[in-house]
Amino acid sequence: MDFGSDNRSGVAPEIMAALQTAATGTAASYGADDWTARIEKKFCDVFEKDVAVFLTGTGTAANALALASFAPPHSAILCHEESHIHVSECGAPEFFTHGAKLAALPGENGKLHAERVEAAIRFWKAGRDHRPYPSLLSLTQLSEAGTVYRPAELEALTAVAKEAGMAVHMDGARFANAVAALGQSPAEASWKAGIDVLSFGATKNGAMGVEAVIFFDPEKAGDFTRRRKRAGQLFSKSRFLAAQMEAYLEDGLWLRLAAQANAMAARLAEGLTAKGARLLYPVEGNEVFVFLTEDQRRALSEGGAVFLEWDLPDGSSAARFVTSFAAADADVDAALALL
Amino acid sequence: MDFGSDNRSGVAPEIMAALQTAATGTAASYGADDWTARIEKKFCDVFEKDVAVFLTGTGTAANALALASFAPPHSAILCHEESHIHVSECGAPEFFTHGAKLAALPGENGKLHAERVEAAIRFWKAGRDHRPYPSLLSLTQLSEAGTVYRPAELEALTAVAKEAGMAVHMDGARFANAVAALGQSPAEASWKAGIDVLSFGATKNGAMGVEAVIFFDPEKAGDFTRRRKRAGQLFSKSRFLAAQMEAYLEDGLWLRLAAQANAMAARLAEGLTAKGARLLYPVEGNEVFVFLTEDQRRALSEGGAVFLEWDLPDGSSAARFVTSFAAADADVDAALALL
């Protein structure tokens, strides 16, 4: 009954097995190994396109390195005011970009809207050399509110950015959950919708610790390998990052894991609303934000169910439940039974 | 009839004379000269306190260096969303602080309000190591809207910051205009109201190009001299910065110049409202924001009056007039006569 976060989960058995297999023998270091070569090819298959792929150890590093590849220090990155890159990475994007400005915008249900982004672009563009110019738009899919950008929303947003000469980044820490929810292909959910660079998460969805930065135009990767090394994100024994990713992508494991997490969130949301609880946001992936009574909170906590207090800007708070690949019907039902 | 900005003005004759006097003979370089020693003492007199003073060539440098002295890279600086440091310095604060986050807040009439600041502090403090913590509050006096923080407003704001363990910076590019408007002593308008570090402007108010960073607790200056050198702001012939500042402070010249600028803004505002124009903000210093009709704009422009189009967030715009120390009744009256 641990719904504190999907990053509290362990490692999927298939991934653990791949690590075990990779553990013996010697291999070229710093990414010159066979595992890395294979996943580079595998990602091209998954996205139906020649892509440039680079692995990192954490999602913060993946995001910050991706942003730094497109946003010069004297530019601005437009993002949602609740986005992880703005709120929860202790300024990593500012660090890796050498001080680009995160221009935060409001938006309902954790999502940005095209008109608001357009107005912000106009504002930041209006200042000649005095204002940081808008270089990059960053979208989070699943959003921080657990909601999913629909194809038409994404296309409207990326169109506005392209029109302004900006690139578009997707923070896909929960990209798997979004793809599983949308029923689209990975290609449709990313570059076909106008995304230039994707932080492709795996850790929250069953890996031990690996994320990928994917450039849909390999030319745009530029000096990424140097940036990554300089940031302390080039692992000497890179095979162990690649081995995780290989198992994760193998036979659609990543989408099966995400589908399970999503199903458990739906089950939980249904159960909670049946108990009279009100949802804060629509449940579209593996996150449930819900208003609970004091009694409900107490019953859950005392019964051993783990969830997060989520502070709302107005000073009130909601409860956040995140379901992982490892959650089972029994976990959800046990939690619901406490109410 | 040039009301484009006070930084379009020239140099006050007293300041120009001081430069002329300083121009001959040799002097110790890099701030070891007698002029610098004298103004260091002079500032202590002006502020009735032992202060640490450092000169810079531009206001952007003064602000950015002052901010960097208090805000570590992994922290946040709370400021108004229209503040110069956030909007108009091409990210200099982010550059000099090595990537601190400017957490921008809304507020009427260009001013921050204590409750909103308090809520923001709570938000940024809530994230353990994940959110940049709030290290510094930056206030602009005159504000970007030409308004003045009243003593009680300042005290409420600095109290909230102190309570949270934060320092308070004042961007005083137009500090002289504020002091002249408030009729307070410089001490009352700064450290006695809880300000820790002040960017003390002179350039907009009659100098050629010099600003001062003033630490009201000299201990807090820390490594400022190294930061300044490293930022390319230690002038080899520093006597020419200090000579300007010496003349500026001599016999209250700075306040006389500011009072003249303020009086001209009042005269202009009165005349404009008499012509039926509506003010956007109260006119409290040397800036007038006003809604003009198309006919009024045309009449002014064709008659040779210079002012700035000021974009408003909602897409509309107002006209901004700034009066300088060098503006005279005749300039104002000539502009008004065009309407």
Place this chain on the structure above:
Amino acid sequence: MDFGSDNRSGVAPEIMAALQTAATGTAASYGADDWTARIEKKFCDVFEKDVAVFLTGTGTAANALALASFAPPHSAILCHEESHIHVSECGAPEFFTHGAKLAALPGENGKLHAERVEAAIRFWKAGRDHRPYPSLLSLTQLSEAGTVYRPAELEALTAVAKEAGMAVHMDGARFANAVAALGQSPAEASWKAGIDVLSFGATKNGAMGVEAVIFFDPEKAGDFTRRRKRAGQLFSKSRFLAAQMEAYLEDGLWLRLAAQANAMAARLAEGLTAKGARLLYPVEGNEVFVFLTEDQRRALSEGGAVFLEWDLPDGSSAARFVTSFAAADADVDAALALL
């Protein structure tokens, strides 16, 4: 017969088993897990002292974060001109310190000498605010040449640094090999010899990917947790870093692994010299630098032995062999048999 580098080795079985054990079930994320709590205590035991310990994913990150904790941007870090931090981290120390200067010094056998360091300190101190002042001395143990600083050498170096008010960092990517070679206690090899902060390596010596930064005065850690998060080095599933480290430290495994690696290097060096090859540096840990004839190189390469071409400043080159924990007598003997 892979002597390309110790980071080409796999994972020690004891460490792999610990990962397997940790793989199931949920755990608090971001370092709030039990594994992390245990290794924090364990390191205090190993070093016979209250220490502050932080895990990172790579050695470059460990070094750069450790350096940044002591070296302000406007200061200089004294280091060997062949040191990894200067030559082989693509500027990570400059990135993490926000631009501190690496002041590189020569020294025989990969080691710095106290007199030379003292002269450099004098030089960098002589410039008031104009020169970056020397804040930190960084020593590599094993050195880049595979040699070991003797206790007296270390003490002379750290005494010079302390006298100048500087802190001392040790890059211990191969600290285990040095301790095994010296026969000292970890405490004697570090803080008792004047080291303030240690990059404690595990990856090259049998871990999958984990290093520790150890502050011998916990107070000095300062904002390390924020720096680490900001640098993308706070792993959400931190238990998997801690689990590796726990197994590594358990029952002295780390020293047994290192002793094996060292023994294999000694065996290899002895065999090579018996074949008439000349050593470039004394073999004191798990690295062998040796001059080979063209025939010898060819015989080894064609026979499948892997080693590295090591460029020398004068344009010539030597061969570098590194033995890992996983190397066995048979590997060494098979390589020697090729000659």
Place this chain on the structure above:
Amino acid sequence: MDFGSDNRSGVAPEIMAALQTAATGTAASYGADDWTARIEKKFCDVFEKDVAVFLTGTGTAANALALASFAPPHSAILCHEESHIHVSECGAPEFFTHGAKLAALPGENGKLHAERVEAAIRFWKAGRDHRPYPSLLSLTQLSEAGTVYRPAELEALTAVAKEAGMAVHMDGARFANAVAALGQSPAEASWKAGIDVLSFGATKNGAMGVEAVIFFDPEKAGDFTRRRKRAGQLFSKSRFLAAQMEAYLEDGLWLRLAAQANAMAARLAEGLTAKGARLLYPVEGNEVFVFLTEDQRRALSEGGAVFLEWDLPDGSSAARFVTSFAAADADVDAALALL
């Protein structure tokens, strides 16, 4: 008798007059003024080429901004180990480049030599993504030792850099003295010899405080205006920088001032050697490095002659005399008479 440094001199009367003229009336701010437009054109004439020109307030800023335009953070700048950018700018190049490495090289008489630069390029290029790659070569003309690179020396050095795909920067804080000494045209002394970007000094040679960064291929200036603003080097009253520069370039004033300074250095050097003093470096511009006896030092100091103690790497020291545009025969003779 003040030979402490040329930056201890005052302002040339022609330049002071230009400032006085510019002091009244309003003008467009931030470089949109007529003075700036005129000097942009004037520099094209002086260098017989379309160039992009940007003014800064200090030489440190000019150098650091010029370097940052060519050297990415993950690259290395090759420079002389005694160069101002390496030793005397408190790390400004590292700050403005966001952490590029200054790879310092030795060289006789303050000058770099092509073979040594070539070897360094080979070294830094050899490390794939692990070593910062060499992006920029920086030469100082006059060198820090007061010597002048001859045309053939410059050409050999820039050829080596171009061959490696590197750009070449010239720190011309005393460019005027070098051009006056060489008897070449400014074009021959810069872009015709392979220089890509020049820090063109004026402050040491009679200006109050202004330097120019000159890109010989205007395309290469890139985002310079944003970088300059962000660095706090865009002066609101830019006309006062441009007015200085206009007077400085008018009718060859800059070369007349430099010729006078050089002549005084020659006179001083001749006199000193006649008194038996030994020169440390050949005197080719306006600097004299000389070994003095204790008696000579005392006689000079007690007589009121100002000069600098210059520390030598071996712990001994020499005396440095710098002559400025304002030095006269009588100053030199008076100093010599003290011996």
